[in-house]
Amino acid sequence: MLEVFRDNGIQVPTLCYHPKMPPYGGCRLCIVEIEKMRGLPPSCTTPATDGMIVNTHSEKVVQVRKTVLELLLAYGDHNCLLCEQTGNCELQDLVYEHGIDQFRIKSEFKPRPKDESNSMITRDQNKCVLCGRCVRGCLEVQVNGVIDVAARGSDSFITTFNHTSLKDSNCVFCGECVNVCPTGALTYKQARFKGRPWEVTKTVTTCAYCGVGCQLELNVKDNQVIKVSSSEEIPGPNKGSLCVKGRFGYDFINHPDRLTTPLIAEEGGAFREALWDEALDLVAKRLGTIKTKSGPDAIALFSSARATNEENYLLNKFARAVIGTNNIDHCARL
C-alpha cells in the first residue's frame, strides 16, 4: 500500500521502510486507518486491494504516530545540537513535522557507549530507533550479516556476533548500514565536523577504483571532498551501494603528497618537477631507444583499473600498434 501512496504522491511517514529492502513493519509510523478493518495496520506490509478506503492522516492516525515518535525520543539521547546527522535525519524531520516541542515521556533509558573502534564508522546506539534498516542492509543487500538485533523490548539493541566492536567483527566496512540508517546512530567518521548537509555541493561521478562503474556523490565544501555518499535514486549498477574503497577511500584526493605534476629522475636519483610536454618527449625518446636497440618485446605495458575503459583501450592500441608488442597487462582491481 505504501508503494501505491508513493507512486501517487501521497506522503506517509516511514522509518523502517527502505525501497531497497522488503517491508519490515517495525516502526509503525506508516500506519493508516482502513474502513471496515480493525486497528491501524502499517501500510508498508499491508497489500493494497480494490475498493479499499484508506485514511492516511485521520486524527487518530496522526495522534498515534506522534506518540510513537515521542516514545522513540524517550528511549534515546536525541540532542540534535551535538549530533553529526542534524539536517539530514529522518527522525528529526518527522519530529518537526509532527510539531513535537518537548520531551514529554520519561523513561528509564540506559545510555550505551559509542563504538569508535575504527576510522570509518561511528556507532552511537543512543540515537538508534531500532528500525532494522542497517541489519537488513548488511544481510539482504550486501549479504554480509554482520549485525543483528539482540535482547527484547526496550532493552533491544543492534550488535555484532559476540558483541564485539565493528573493528573486531566480520565487518568489511562497505558502509551500507550507514547509508541506510535514518538517524545519527551510524555516521561517517571522516566527515565529522567537516560540513553540514546544507553547506555541501554534491557531484555525481563514477568511482574510479574498478571497472564496475558505481555511481557515487562527492560531497564538496570549500573545494575539498569531505564525504562520499550514494543514493539508490541515481541510475547505475550499484543502486546506492558501494564497497569500502568507493565509500571511504577518498582522502587521497586532497592529500598533500599527491603528485600533481610529472617528475623526472635526474642523475643521482633526485626527482625534479617537469611540464607534461617535456616528460612525454622523454618517455617517447627512451621507449624509441629501447625498441631500436632490443626490439619491441623488450617493452611491457601495465595498465590500470583506475583508468577509464577508453584509456585502457588506447594503451592496448599503443602497445600493439605503436610499440608492436603483446606485452600488456592490467590490474583488474585495486
Ligand code: SF4
Ligand atoms: S539522530 Fe536525529 S533526532 Fe537524534 S539527535 Fe541526531 S539529528 Fe537529532
Ligand code: SF4
Ligand atoms: S559496514 Fe557493511 S559489513 Fe559492516 S556492518 Fe555495515 S553493512 Fe555490514
Ligand code: SF4
Ligand atoms: S542503527 Fe540506524 S539503521 Fe540500524 S536500527 Fe538503529 S536507527 Fe535503524
Ligand code: FES
Ligand atoms: S515504515 Fe511501515 S512500519 Fe515502518
